[in-house]
Every structure is written in C-alpha cells, then in structure tokens.
Amino acid sequence: MSAQELLALADRVEAIRSGFDNAIDVQCEIALFEPDDCELAIRANAAGSKVIVTINGGPDRTFIARDYTISAGARRNTAARLRALATSGSQHEGASS
Numbered sequence: 001m002s003a004q005e006l007l008a009l010a011d012r013v014e015a016i017r018s019g020f021d022n023a024i025d026v027q028c029e030i031a032l033f034e035p036d037d038c039e040l041a042i043r044a045n046a047a048g049s050k051v052i053v054t055i056n057g058g059p060d061r062t063f064i065a066r067d068y069t070i071s072a073g074a075r076r077n078t079a080a081r082l083r084a085l086a087t088s089g090s091q092h093e094g095a096s097s
Contacts, residue, residue, distance in 0.1 A: 001031050006086035010079040013069060020069040023048050028078055029065035031085070 001009070009027055016024070026044050029051045033042040041054040045062060052060050068078040 003086040003089070006031055006082050010082035010086070013075050013079045013082065016069050016075055020067060022065065025065040025068045026051055028068040028082070032068075032078075032081060 009024070009031055012024055013028065026048055030042050030044060033039075033051075033053075035041060038056050039053050040056050043052050043054075044050070045052055050062050051065050052062050054060050067074060069075050
C-alpha cells in the first residue's frame, strides 16, 4: 500500500464512531502484515471478509482479521500504526490485495 492509501485507511478507521467494520479490519490486516520466512504474503478473500495468508511450503490459510476497529482504543492504536507506517516509507511489498 502506498503512503497515501495508508493515510486514507487511517482516516476511515478514525471515522468509525461506534461498533466495528469487518471490511476495514481486513484492509488493516493486509496493510499491517509483515511477511517472514513462514508467512509470505496476504490478500483478502473474494468477499473481502477474511484474509488469506500464503504459507511457505504449505497451502494458503484463511483467517478472520484481527479486531482493529472493535473499540475506540483499538481504532486509535490502529490509526496511529497506519500513520507511522505511512511516514516510515517502509510499506510492505509482500502484502497483496
């Protein structure tokens, strides 16, 4: 994700006033994903409701995204992480959508 896309996602996270948004949780999971030797890449499923992680040497695995928007505190932390990633210039090329 580009810095502009990360900042726009942070704005969308902050705009949630109550409840949560699973679609945004999925986008945050993808944006904040850090590939390693085991988990190589991530993408949303066709419905945009879960994430699919590409595993090194194994089948892809489908997961429910973490609750990045479940509470006001979670939304604040998530938006801060997205903004920090946007300004660090180290967007993850291994994350695909």
